[in-house]
Amino acid sequence: MKEQSLLEYFLGNKAFYLFINDYMFKQNRTSFILEDKYNINAQLGCISNILLSIKEELVSKDGGASARISVNELEKGIEYICKKENGEYKVDNSTFSSAALLLLTIRNKIAHGDYIIDDKKIVLNHEGDKIHIDIEKLGLGIVSDIDDIVKIVRFDGWQKTTTGKNEVKKALRSVVWIKYKIKDKDVFDKAYSYIEQYY
DSSP states (O other): OOHHHHHHHHHHHHHHHHHHHHHHHTOOOGGGGGSHHHHHHHHHHHHHHHHHHTHHHHBOTTSSBOOOSOHHHHHHHHTTTOEEETTEEEETTEEESSHHHHHHHHHHHHHTTOEEEETTEEEEEETTEEEEEEHHHHHHHHHHHHHHHHHHHOOTTGGGSHHHHHHHHHHHHIIIIIISOOOOHHHHHHHHHHHHHHO
């Protein structure tokens, strides 16, 4: 990772931290995250954290790519950043045999700092080719499952009924706890609070 990319990644994560802290504690330092270079790096930091948390679901016991996460769910999220042709996944000039392998490759490149950011895109070197992935589309692909599942079970006024709250919590649990194996109650509570406010 180039030194400038590392600095911007750090500052982007700092911007995200300040944004969340301001939201939670009603402080006013959020302007930092509004700067494009920090905002895009904050998004990448969130994507990286999600990908790190689901690593075990992407890696098979022999170290290869695995699809312990539903193949349909992986494909739906990956379609934001690649084209599926003849059962393979193509990004620029690179081809991957499965959605799990593509996501695992992206996860490993980000985790090891093997990338640069260029004009809101993450640029990865893969087998001699450069892969350009729009960071916002990558983020959309990764969080699309939560969005889709919540939209299915919610209804107008759901926040005011016990049934509505229980259905949304059950759907969120299926993504956060079961699919992504994140058992942290604090993470669940914050995600639920966000959904309650914005859906």
